[in-house]
Amino acid sequence: MVDIHSHILYGIDDGAKSLEQSLAMVRMAADCGTTDIVATPHSDLKYRFQPEVIAARIVELQEQVGDRIKIHRGCDFHLHIDNLRSSYQDPSRYTINGLRYLMVEFADQQIPKTATQLLQELLAYGMTPVVTHPERNKLLLGMMDSLVEWIRMGCLMQVTGQSFLGRFGRTAEAGARDLLDKNMVHFVASDAHDTEHRPPDLRGPYAFVAKEWGKPVAEKLFVENPRATLTGAEIEYEEPAAAKKKSGWKLW
Numbered sequence: 001m002v003d004i005h006s007h008i009l010y011g012i013d014d015g016a017k018s019l020e021q022s023l024a025m026v027r028m029a030a031d032c033g034t035t036d037i038v039a040t041p042h043s044d045l046k047y048r049f050q051p052e053v054i055a056a057r058i059v060e061l062q063e064q065v066g067d068r069i070k071i072h073r074g075c076d077f078h079l080h081i082d083n084l085r086s087s088y089q090d091p092s093r094y095t096i097n098g099l100r101y102l103m104v105e106f107a108d109q110q111i112p113k114t115a116t117q118l119l120q121e122l123l124a125y126g127m128t129p130v131v132t133h134p135e136r137n138k139l140l141l142g143m144m145d146s147l148v149e150w151i152r153m154g155c156l157m158q159v160t161g162q163s164f165l166g167r168f169g170r171t172a173e174a175g176a177r178d179l180l181d182k183n184m185v186h187f188v189a190s191d192a193h194d195t196e197h198r199p200p201d202l203r204g205p206y207a208f209v210a211k212e213w214g215k216p217v218a219e220k221l222f223v224e225n226p227r228a229t230l231t232g233a234e235i236e237y238e239e240p241a242a243a244k245k246k247s248g249w250k251l252w
């Protein structure tokens with residue numbers, strides 16, 4: 001599996017706290033069948049994004065874990081003005097492996113009124129926004145028509161694996177299922193922050209998706225689509241199911 005959302009780098013956000021924790025997380029991911037993991041430190045008003053530190057930490061970790069698992073770089077990108085300006089100047093600073101896919105996280109408390117326009121601008125600058133865990137954001141769940149519009153514009157959606165298993169409550173669990181039923185999930189990732197409460201273990205979520213939606217769907221969401229982000233390859237996906245309906249979008 002390829003995990004495109006994790007906080008495995010120590011001391012730069014609310015993820016791993018020490019080198020030992022980072023190593024434990026990366027080794028756990030490898031033990032759980034993850035061959036590639038993208039480190040996506042937060043870039044928001046609380047945590048400053050430091051590409052040089054990120055690059056150094058990845059080298060340090062990679063040296064210690066060897067070739068059991070490959071660590072890639074990315075960012076958990078928040079839509080605030082400094083981030084946006086900086087990304088327009090240099091998208092590769094924030095995108096996965098410096099290519100086209102950008103993990104975009106919305107705040108729980110407020111979705112900017114201009115969200116659609118901001119996503120459009122990111123697209124215009126050559127980035128493909130991947131909206132992180134919409135199933136865990138009640139505001140996003142309440143604006144399904146916008147999510148459909150964003151996907152039609154070219155944005156993609158990433159669900160957190162543990163949401164399928166109820167780790168983030170019933171609303172997130174139902175939201176994850178509903179989004180997948182509507183062809184509105186393109187990736188499942190761990191969003192790991194530690195080895196205990198939010199571990200980098202995608203085995204349970206993979207098994208669940210394979211059982212409920214079939215193995216080909218699980219392969220697409222946990223392996224094929226995430227792997228495409230590492231090389232910047234195009235991802236093919238179906239229209240959101242709700243968008244196929246002719247009369248009105250009764251989504252929720």
Ligand SMILES: [Fe+2]
Pocket residue numbers: 005006007040076191
């Ligand atoms: Fe995250």
